[in-house]
Amino acid sequence: MPADTPDAPEPDDARHAEKMAKKKAARDKIMATKTEERGLVIVHTGKGKGKSSAAFGMIFRCISHGMPCAVVQFIKGAMSTGERDLIQAHFADLCEFHAMGEGFTWETQDRARDVAAASRAWDKAKALIRDPAHRMVLLDEINIALRYDYIPLDEVLAFLRDEKPPTTHVVLTGRNADPRLIEAADLVTEMELVKHPFRSGVKAQPGVEF
Secondary structure, three states, X not given: OOOOOOOOOOHHHHHHHHHHHHHHHHHHHHHOOOOOOOOOEEEEEOOOOOHHHHHHHHHHXXXXXXXXXXXXXXXXXOOOOHXXXXXXXXXXXXXXXXXXXXXXXHHHOOHHHHHHHHHHHXXXXXXXXXXXXXXXXXXXXXXXXXXXXXXXXXXXXXXXXXXXXXXXXXXXXXXXXXXXXXXXXXXXXXXXXXXXXXXXXXOOOOOOOO
């Protein structure tokens, strides 16, 4: 009997391989032009769920690479969250975590108190960002503080432009990001709400929302 021989590739397989080879060559050519490395201003906004979750994903990436990083929470802080508990219990040497909010604005019902809390959080954020040792600083829910004028947007934009170290990434989360912040950012993602269980009467749950 004749020796076994490999089956010839099907025509569709051959066309697919040729197509992917051309795509890889084009992609490699594009990637070869991307040589700059610098700290980014990153905005996660929109009505959909996942803004903070995606930002914490990047924080955990920094931790896994041994890169010092920090988190400042502007609204959250009154309740425990999985991210904060995990970081403080296991990664406090790499990630500073400052939960400086007092809960959602409708819970405090005190504008002066909310402004004071946001101002303290912004002062902490500036100190952390100024330290070039921090590879990434997450400003969680700062967009809400900016929307309600708890901290001046002009000051935040000027600080990010003039004082952020060139290799530091700053991530700003929260719905209703101001158009000027979006314009100033390097990377902007808008989370679109398609469907949410809250509208069906399902409450926030551990592991999903916090």
